[in-house]
Each structure stands twice: as structure tokens, then as C-alpha cells.
Amino acid sequence: MATPLLEARDISKRFGRLQALHHVSIALPRGQTLALVGDNGAGKSTLIKILAGVHQPDSGEIWFEHRRVHLGSPTQARRLGIETVYQDLALVESMSIARNFFLGAEPARRVGPVSVLDTAKMHRTAESYLREIGITSLTTAEKEIRLLSGGERQAISIARAMYFGAKVMILDEPTSQLSIKEARKVLDYIRDVTARGLSTIFITHNLSHVYPVADVIVVLYHGRKVGEFLKGTADPSVIESLIVKGDTEPADRAGGN
Amino acid sequence: MFHRRRELGAVIAIAVTYSVFTYLNRAFLTWATFGGILTIAAEIGTITIGEGVLMVSGEFDLSVGSNFTFSAIVLGMLLKAAVPAALSVITVLGMAGLIGLLNGLITVRTRIPSFITTLGTLFFWNGMALWVTGGWPISFIAPLPVLNVLGNSTPSPASSLHVSAAWWAVAAVIFWIMLEKTRYGNWVYGTGGKTEAARAIGVPVDRVKLINFTICGLLAGLAGALQLGRMMSISPVRSGLELEAIASAVVGGVSLFGGIGTVLGMILGTIALASIEVGLVAAGAPSFWYTAFVGCVIIVIVVINTQLDRLIFTWRS
Ligand SMILES: Nc1ncnc2c1ncn2[C@@H]1O[C@H](COP(=O)(O)OP(=O)(O)OP(=O)(O)O)[C@@H](O)[C@H]1O
Ligand SMILES: [Mg+2]
Numbered sequence: 001m002a003t004p005l006l007e008a009r010d011i012s013k014r015f016g017r018l019q020a021l022h023h024v025s026i027a028l029p030r031g032q033t034l035a036l037v038g039d040n041g042a043g044k045s046t047l048i049k050i051l052a053g054v055h056q057p058d059s060g061e062i063w064f065e066h067r068r069v070h071l072g073s074p075t076q077a078r079r080l081g082i083e084t085v086y087q088d089l090a091l092v093e094s095m096s097i098a099r100n101f102f103l104g105a106e107p108a109r110r111v112g113p114v115s116v117l118d119t120a121k122m123h124r125t126a127e128s129y130l131r132e133i134g135i136t137s138l139t140t141a142e143k144e145i146r147l148l149s150g151g152e153r154q155a156i157s158i159a160r161a162m163y164f165g166a167k168v169m170i171l172d173e174p175t176s177q178l179s180i181k182e183a184r185k186v187l188d189y190i191r192d193v194t195a196r197g198l199s200t201i202f203i204t205h206n207l208s209h210v211y212p213v214a215d216v217i218v219v220l221y222h223g224r225k226v227g228e229f230l231k232g233t234a235d236p237s238v239i240e241s242l243i244v245k246g247d248t249e250p251a252d253r254a255g256g257n
Numbered sequence: 258m259f260h261r262r263r264e265l266g267a268v269i270a271i272a273v274t275y276s277v278f279t280y281l282n283r284a285f286l287t288w289a290t291f292g293g294i295l296t297i298a299a300e301i302g303t304i305t306i307g308e309g310v311l312m313v314s315g316e317f318d319l320s321v322g323s324n325f326t327f328s329a330i331v332l333g334m335l336l337k338a339a340v341p342a343a344l345s346v347i348t349v350l351g352m353a354g355l356i357g358l359l360n361g362l363i364t365v366r367t368r369i370p371s372f373i374t375t376l377g378t379l380f381f382w383n384g385m386a387l388w389v390t391g392g393w394p395i396s397f398i399a400p401l402p403v404l405n406v407l408g409n410s411t412p413s414p415a416s417s418l419h420v421s422a423a424w425w426a427v428a429a430v431i432f433w434i435m436l437e438k439t440r441y442g443n444w445v446y447g448t449g450g451k452t453e454a455a456r457a458i459g460v461p462v463d464r465v466k467l468i469n470f471t472i473c474g475l476l477a478g479l480a481g482a483l484q485l486g487r488m489m490s491i492s493p494v495r496s497g498l499e500l501e502a503i504a505s506a507v508v509g510g511v512s513l514f515g516g517i518g519t520v521l522g523m524i525l526g527t528i529a530l531a532s533i534e535v536g537l538v539a540a541g542a543p544s545f546w547y548t549a550f551v552g553c554v555i556i557v558i559v560v561i562n563t564q565l566d567r568l569i570f571t572w573r574s
Contacts, residue, residue, distance in 0.1 A: 075459060086457070092450035094516035095443075103447045104459040106440040116438050 004063070005030040005199050006051065006082070006168050011060035013046055020046045021057070022223045028168065028216075033190060033200045035214035037207065039243055042220040044203045048170050051201070052084040053077035065167075081167035085157040085174065091145045098141035101126040101160050129159040133189050151182030158189050162198065169193065171202040175209050187213050207236060221246035262565065263510030263517065266558035267525035270508060271532060278536035285539055292418030294531045296487070299425040300480045301501050302527035306425075306432050307357075307476030308499075309506040309523040311469045313436070315449035315515030318360055318470065319375040321477040322498035323382035328353045329481030329491040330386050333395035342403035350478050356382065357474015361467040371470075379499065386493040396490040408486025421483040428476060433520040445469065449515030504551055505530050508558050530554070 004027035013021040021043045028034045036044045049055045051062065053071035062069050064080055071077045074084070091100050098119070107118040107125075126141035135155045138148070145153060154174050161169045171190070175183035183206070190200055191213055204210060210217055217234050219227035219242040227242045238248050278285040304321050311318055328349050335345035360378055364371040397404060409420035436442040447455035448462045456462045480498075485491050509526025511518030533554065534547045 074457065078459075090454065092447050092454050092516065094450040094512075095446050099443055099446065103443060103455065106443050108440050114434065114439065116434075117440060117443065119438075 003030065003066075004028055005065060006201075007063040008047065008051060009061045009063065011047065011050060011057045011062075013043075013050065013055060013057050020223050021050075023060075024220065024223070024225045025060075026218050026225070026228075028199050028201055030199055031194060031197050032215035033194050033202070033213055034216045034218060035210040036201060036203045036218050036220065037205075037210060037239070037243055038220035041222075042243075043223040044220055045172055047220070048084070048172060048201060048203065051077070051082060051168075052170055053082070054084075078164075081165060082170065083161035083164065083166035083168070084170040084172070085154070085161060086172055090157040091153055093146035094144065096142055096144055097130075097138065097148075097156055098122040098126045100145055101129075101141065101156065101163070105164065125163065126156075126159075129163050130155065133159050133162070133192055135159075135185075135189075149182060150178045151185050154178070154186045155189055158186075158193060162193055162196075166198060169198055169200045171200065173203050173205070175204055175206060183209060207239065211236070219243055263562055264519065264522040264525050265510075265565070266561045267509045267522060267529045269561070270529040270554055270558060271525065274529065274532045274536055278532075278540060281536075281540050285536060289417050290535060290539070294528060294535045295422045296417060296419045297534060298524075298527045298531035299419065299421040300484045300487070301498060301505060301531065302425050302524060303428055303480040303483060304477050304498055304502040305505040305509075305523045305527045306428055306520060307473035308502040309509070309511045309518055309520070310432055310436060310445065311473040312503070312506055312511050312513070313449045313515060313518040314445045314465055314469045315452060316361075316364065316371040316466055316469065317375060317503070318357065318473045318477075319372065319499045320356070320360060320378040320382055321473060321502055322496040322500075323379050323386065324353055324356050324474055324477040325481040325484070325498055326491065326493060326496050327356075327382045327386045327481075328478035329485040330390055330395055330493060332482050332485055333397070333491055334389070336397075336401060336403065337395070342401070346403065346407075346482060349482060350475055353478020353481070354471045354475035357477070358467060358471040360474065361470030364470070365463045365466055383493075383495050390493045392493060394490055394492040398489075400489060404486040404489055406486070408483050408488070419487050421487050424479065424483055428479065429520055429524055432472075436520055441465075441468075446516055449512075449517075451516070501530065501551075504555050507555055510562060 006028040008024065008026050011021050011024045012019070024043070024047060026034065036047065038044050046055060050057050051071070053074045053076050056072070062071060069080060092103065102122050107121050108115040109118050123141045130138050130141070133155060135152065138152060158169065174186050178186060187209055190202060194200055211234070215231045217229045217239065218225060219239060221242065226246045227239065229239070241248060275286070284290065304325060308318060308321055331352065332345055332349040335348065336342065360371065360375050363374045367374070407421065407424070436445060444455070444460045444465050447460050448465045452462050481491070505527040506518065506523050507513060507526070508529050509522030509524070511522060530551055533550055537547050537550065538544070
């Protein structure tokens with residue numbers, strides 16, 4: 001395994017009486033994709049929110065680029081290059097692609113006394129990044145987000161994270177509300193950005209989305225890590241039973257091999 | 258691209274108004290009438306720009322009418338006390354901006370909807386206006402130079418256009434640039450479009466709202482100064498202009514839910530309502546018709562905008 005870019009060591013997190021995470025460790029190698037799977041309430045979102053700076057762990061350490069880091073806020077995480085794409089919090093529907101792409105970090109140039117939005121650059125850059133991640137259905141960055149499909153929206157968030165120099169991209173259920181065709185496209189985008197050297201962590205409930213993309217698969221069960229597999233070593237029936245029961249007894253004997 | 262088409266409702270309203278009133282009375286289609294429309298529109302329109310920009314960021318200010326009146330009164334009192342003209346105007350604009358900022362601070366700090374907080378300040382500043390004047394209007398007999406600069410109480414006989422319309426145009430250009438052409442404008446759209454998303458990506462949404470409340474207050478004060486200049490008189494009685502300003506913005510395509518709206522739309526919306534007002538007066542209709550009419554126009558235009566929205570979605574799929 002390559003040296004990890006981002007590592008969570010022995011993370012525990014409690015919400016009141018509920019132990020959401022129990023001594024969980026994961027390591028994300030540089031330029032690879034880690035899939036986090038598990039049943040509802042297993043602690044997946046909690047773990048990535050800790051990596052995104054949204055929650056602070058009760059105990060455990062986070063290491064990034066060989067240094068121990070403290071992720072006190074989403075801004076801090078983003079500054080390090082850890083970008084999180086939340087399904088519904090990423091884009092403003094009433095604004096154009098270009099205006100969304102640069103929201104909060106708009107390029108401007110001086111015209112006399114005022115600093116004016118560089119709309120030409122905004123459109124050029126947004127369009128070229130959309131082309132680069134292979135989204136062919138959008139040719140203009142003028143379009144408003146609310147007119148776009150869920151897959152196109154994910155693509156824009158991914159392209160934006162790429163442009164702003166993310167080293168790690170975290171996606172919480174990026175395919176959950178998409179059609180089969182669109183989900184496949186989003187998986188392609190994830191594969192593409194990983195091929196460019198980005199490292200990604202993504203959560204999904206659909207195991208068929210995991211196998212073609214993930215280099216590492218981590219299974220959580222009731223806040224504990226119950227399995228970790230490298231690409232190709234994962235037996236689908238084993239993973240399924242880990243997700244459902246937390247142990248490796250085949251979930252469905254009749255269906256085994 | 259599409260949000261620009263929301264101004265269509267106001268364009269249609271202007272076209273229909275002009276057709277109907279010109280049919281009723283040929284004299285409606287003259288520059289003098291249009292000048293009269295722009296003169297009425299200038300004061301409401303200046304308020305509408307501030308209100309509209311604030312609405313785009315997802316907030317309301319119901320106190321603009323009271324701020325308008327109170328500012329005009331304070332300006333009148335300062336001028337009567339022989340305070341230098343420039344100093345008086347600057348003081349009043351600063352005060353109006355602070356009144357707006359105060360609305361913003363109360364709203365942002367308490368997280369109470371601005372509809373409620375500014376309903377409170379509507380009554381408060383109205384009360385202040387009545388208190389400082391004792392309920393009497395403030396009037397000037399002889400026109401001061403500063404009043405002519407603000408509102409030109411004696412325009413050229415060829416048109417009824419007052420200089421206040423030029424101040425409105427200046428405000429329109431400034432805030433058009435701000436909304437469409439600056440980084441800050443992008444933040445305004447983001448703040449009103451989806452506050453939490455904008456916040457998550459690093460837009461200082463609370464600061465955006467405070468600034469827009471201040472702009473809104475300042476423009477309400479400017480509008481008060483313009484009207485004092487034009488009429489040489491101001492009454493402390495409640496003006497009701499806050500609802501006309503919101504109506505103008507909505508007719509111009511500004512969304513009541515934030516995130517959508519343009520300065521061009523705010524201007525067209527104001528002109529639409531002002532031409533209805535002038536048209537009804539010219540046709541000899543009693544003034545309450547205007548109030549009833551505005552209600553109908555708002556409903557029709559909001560329906561048109563909603564239907565257009567649906568149409569766009571059907572085209573997409
Ligand atoms: N902010 C919070 N306060 C209290 N409890 C929380 C909070 N966030 C999560 N939890 C609880 O922690 C547990 C793990 O939640 P988490 O969201 O991490 O699950 P998940 O694996 O992402 O599930 P799903 O697949 O349904 O999204 C759940 O029982 C949840 O109710
Ligand atoms: Mg979750």
C-alpha cells in the first residue's frame with residue numbers, strides 16, 4: 001500500500017449516550033479511492049464529518065501529509081486541501097454554473113476605481129473544467145443550477161473541488177439520488193479525478209458502485225470498523241454480511257457461490 | 258440567463274397600461290406624461306432599489322416608509338435651523354443608513370425574521386416622526402438651492418420631469434454594477450439563494466445582510482430627501498411606501514424568497530406601477546382604484562412568473 005495521505009487513527013466519537021464511532025482507524029493512500037460502506041447509522045457520515053472539520057473527535061488523531069493536524073472547522077480542512085461535497089449543501093439553485101463555481105472566491109479585475117467580476121474568466125474556467133471531467137451535456141456555464149440533473153450537479157461540485165486545488169475529496173452518498181446512468185457517470189468522474197492524483201473518500205449504500213471504483217473498502221458496523229479490503233480481495237457476500245450483521249457468516253447461504 | 262426573463266412581467270404590464278390608457282385618452286402618450294411617471298417613480302424607485310437588493314439577499318425591510326418620512330423631516334429641520342446644506346444632507350443619509358443597519362443588527366443577532374423586526378421599527382420611526390413634528394408637516398415657502406438640486410420643484414414647463422429622476426438613475430447604475438459586476442453582488446445572490454450553502458463555502462452571509470440593510474436604509478433616506486426637494490414639504494403621517502416598494506420589486510421579478518432579482522427589474526416594476534397610478538389619475542378615476550389595481554397586478558405577475566418557471570422545467574425534461 002502506498003503511504004497514506006490522510007489518516008484517521010483510533011477515532012472515537014460519542015453523541016450523548018450514543019457511541020457513534022468506536023476506535024476507528026482508516027488510511028487513505030495518495031491517489032486512491034476509499035469507499036466507506038455500512039448500514040444506516042453505522043457512523044459513516046460522522047467519520048467523514050470529522051475529516052471535514054465539522055465534528056471534533058472525542059479521542060484519536062488525524063494525520064495529513066505526515067503531520068498531525070487539528071481540523072477545527074470546515075474552513076481549516078479546506079485550507080489544507082480537504083474538500084467535502086455534500087449532496088444538498090453544495091450549490092445555490094438560483095445561480096448560474098459560473099457564479100456557483102466561484103462563489104466566495106470570485107476572480108476580479110480592476111476597472112478604474114472598482115474591482116469588477118471577471119465574468120469571461122469565470123465562464124471560460126468553469127466550462128473548461130466541466131469539459132475536462134468529461135461532462136458533455138453542459139456546454140455553457142450560463143445555465144442555472146436548478147435546471148440541471150443531479151448528476152450534473154455532482155459533476156460541478158467535483159470540478160469545483162478540483163479547480164480549487166483539493167488534495168482529498170470527500171463525497172457523502174454522491175450517487176444516492178441519481179438514475180443508474182447518471183450514477184455511472186459520477187463514478188467515472190471519481191475515477192477520473194483519482195487518475196489525476198486526487199484522493200477520494202466516498203460513501204455509498206450501493207455495493208455495485210463500490211467494486212468498479214474503490215481501491216480500499218472499509219466496512220463500519222454500529223460505529224466499529226469490522227472489515228477492510230483491498231481492491232480485488234473483497235468477496236461481495238462477505239462484505240454484505242459484514243454490513244448487515246457485523247460478522248462474516250454468509251448472509252444468505254443458499255445464494256453463496 | 259433565465260432570471261433576466263423575469264422582468265418580462267413588468268414589461269408586459271407597462272405595455273398593457275400604455276395601450277389601455279392611450280386608447281382611453283390620446284394625451285397619455287406624451288413626453289410630459291412620461292416625465293410625470295418618472296417623477297413619481299423616482300422616489301418610490303429609489304426605495305425599491307434598496308428594498309430589492311435586500312430582498313435578493315433574503316430579507317425584508319418594512320420600515321423604509323417610516324425611515325423615508327423621518328429622514329425627510331430631519332433634513333427639513335436641519336435646513337430650517339440653517340445648518341449648511343451639504344452637511345445636512347450627509348448627516349441625514351448617514352442617519353438613514355444607521356437606521357437600516359440597526360434593523361440588520363436586530364435581525365441578524367436575534368435570528369427573528371426581518372418581517373417582524375422591521376414591523377417594529379416601522380412603528381417606532383413613525384412614532385418618532387410624529388413626536389419631533391408634533392404631527393404637523395414641515396414646509397418651505399421659498400425654494401432653497403439644495404431643494405432644487407434634490408428635487409427641482411420648478412421643472413421646465415415642456416416636461417414634468419424633475420431632477421430627482423436623475424438621482425434615481427445614478428442609484429440604479431451604482432447598484433446595477435454592484436449586483437451584476439462585483440464579487441459582493443455574487444455573495445448577495447448566494448446569501449439569498451441558499452444561505453447555508455453560501456455560508457458553508459465561505460461567504461460572510463451575516464455581513465452581507467448587514468450591508469444590505471444599511472443600503473436599504475440609506476436609499477430610503479435619499480428618497481425622503483428627494484421628495485422634500487420636489488414638494489418642499491413633508492408630512493409625518495404614515496406613507497405606506499414600504500408596501501409599494503415591495504410591490505414594485507415583486508412586479509419587477511424580485512423573488513419574495515430571495516436569491517433572484519435585478520436592478521433593471523426593480524426599475525421596470527416601479528415604472529409599471531407608476532404608469533398605472535398616473536394613468537388612472539389622468540382618466541379621472543378615484544385614487545382608491547390605484548390601490549385595488551396594484552393588488553391585481555401583483556397577483557397576475559406573480560402567477561405569470563410562477564407559470565414561466567414551470568414552463569422552463571417542462572422544456573428541460
Ligand atoms: N449531530 C448528531 N447528534 C446526535 N446524534 C447523531 C448526530 N449525528 C449522527 N448521530 C447519530 O450517530 C449515529 C451515526 O450516524 P451517521 O450519520 O454517522 O450514520 P451513517 O452511517 O452516515 O448512516 P446513513 O447511512 O443513514 O447516512 C446515528 O445513530 C445517528 O443518529
Ligand atoms: Mg450518512
